[in-house]
Amino acid sequence: MSYGNSQRNSGEVRKPRPARTLTLTVLSTLILYGVAFAIGATSINLGLDLRGGTSVTLQPRLQGGQSGEITSESIDQAVSIIRQRVNSLGVVEAEVTAEGTGNNRQIVISVPGETGRRVVDLVGQTAELRFRQVLLVAGSIPTPDDASLLEGSSLSPEKVAAFQALDCTKPESTLGSGGDDANSLMITCDRDGVARYILAPAQVVGSDIKGATAAIDQQSASGWFVSLDFTGDGSRKFGELTQSVVNLAEPQNQVAIVLDGVVVSAPRINEAILGGSAQITGSFSQLEAQDLANVLKYGSLPLAFDRGEVQQISPTLGNDQLQAGLIAGGLGLILVMLYSMFYYRALGLVVVGSLAIAAAQLVILFLLLGEWIGFTLTLAAVAGAIVAIGITADSFIVYFERIRDEMREGKPLRVAAESGWLRARRTIIVADLVSIISAVILYFVSVGSVRGFAFTLGLTTLVDLVVIFLFTKPLVTLLAKNKYFQAGGKYSGVSPRSIGVVTPTLESKGA
Secondary structure (H helix, E strand, O other), rough: OOOHHHHHHHOOOOOOOHHHHHHHHHHHHHHHHHHHHHOOOOOOEEOHHOOOOOEEEEEOOOOOOOOOOHHHHHHHHHHHHHHHHHHHHOOOOEEEEEEOHHOOOOEEEEEOOOOHHHHHHHHHOOOEEEEEEEEEEEEOOOOOOHHHOOOOOOOOOOHHHHHHOOOOOOHHOOOOOOOOOOOOEEEEEEOOOOOOOEOOOOEEHHHHHEEEEEEEEOOOOOEEEEEEEEOOHHHHHHHHHHHHHHHOOOOEEEEEEEEHHHHEEOOOOOOOOOOOEEEEEEOOHHHHHHHHHHHHHHHOOOOOOEEEEOOOEOOOHHHHHHHHHHHHHHHHHHOOOHHHHHHHHHHHEEEEEHHHHHHHHHHHHHHHHHHHHHOOOOHHHHHHHHHHHHHHHHHHHHHHHHHHHHHOOOOHHHHHHHHHHHHHHHHHHHHHHHHHHHHHHHHHOOOOOHHHHHHHHHHHHHHHHHHHHHHHHHHEEEEEHHHHHHOOEEEOOOOOHOOOOOOOOOOOOOO
8 A cells, every 4th residue: 555655645746836937037037138138128219110220331443453343243242241241230220232233333231220330340351361471560650760671671661661662650541441452561550550661471361260259367357358260271371370489589470360451460470370270459448349350250241331421310210200100019918818718718817817818028139139139129020019919819719718618628727737738838838849940041041121020020939938828828728717717707717608608498398
């Protein structure tokens, strides 16, 4: 007898605790709101069509050493690279388009919000990266000592004159524009304007880089840097470069890292670097390191660009249109709730509560994602959320109808709520997964506002899964324990009449 009891206890299934699940779900939502207020995420970022933003026109030009015409292929390649750079900052709903024809083609970048100026500065960089051996380094301004530094050098008179005329204290000397010839000597300044350099031809260029990431040095507290990973051929060339200068005297044992014609840093090489990776240091801030990694990660632009006037643009939708859209969406949501209450009676309260918690979770995710990844809400994104709300309503219907089916087979409500869930959850999961997969594919193959639609469609569908499992199901389980619902009250939504069961009547029969 004791053996049988032991077996029953060891095989006992843990009972669900719906009240605890509901409490944790509501509490976690409130905690997320607390996190949002703590980090200052108190407003949703709006996109170009709802808020306006910053717009700039980039006029392409051929770089130094290039000849011929500006082709449509090079413009399209530049648009693709710029769009990748923008997307790497987050889902910001930026618009990158090419306008005009022939040599008059321009690239127009429109970015929502006040952060657009940073994005414009980022995407306009040519991002030509060179690794050059340092031949000579001097102070920021020309001095009589330049003659002694240049004595015995094999520089051409033109290069000597250029070096002696270069003044790195002038702002234009440190702006950089790219277009330098990788196969020729180079005379330039560092980005801080404190030194002039004569650099050897480049032995490693940007196309030799496979990837770039920003990181912070936790051990030496030297700040942010950019870590580079080279391709196979790039690793070989970088190893040969560092090996060839390691035993030379200063400054010939330095390798300058040149970005768009300006020296970012020129570290001394103490040993050959053969591992296929390197670091760019230079007292970067976090944003500077991240931006540099982003522009290097996606390659250099095939063209140089002259930046046009940066302008603020107004929202493409007026406030009246936005308010009308929000009112229409709100009315639609109210009608869904009213219909649920009419059709499912008191059980419709589950729909109302579930939609309310789903809306609360969606809003807090918009706030947090806006702060963390730059998510912005556009009209297309709102449409994606509204479509996904319909998917959420479908989940309720599938579950409720499964419960009614179980009750028609004679099962009591408490049993029907559990067995109906086992039958409904697979359908709900499959339907939501199909929607999520579609959203993911659409997000990666589309551009512009369509990506916003796909993002919110997938996000809202994920919220539906969380709500149906952690709120709707536990709430139905609690209601199934209520005496009014168990008795099939008239307005419970699970009365015999509501589920379509005809109660038989007693008739007397004669002999």
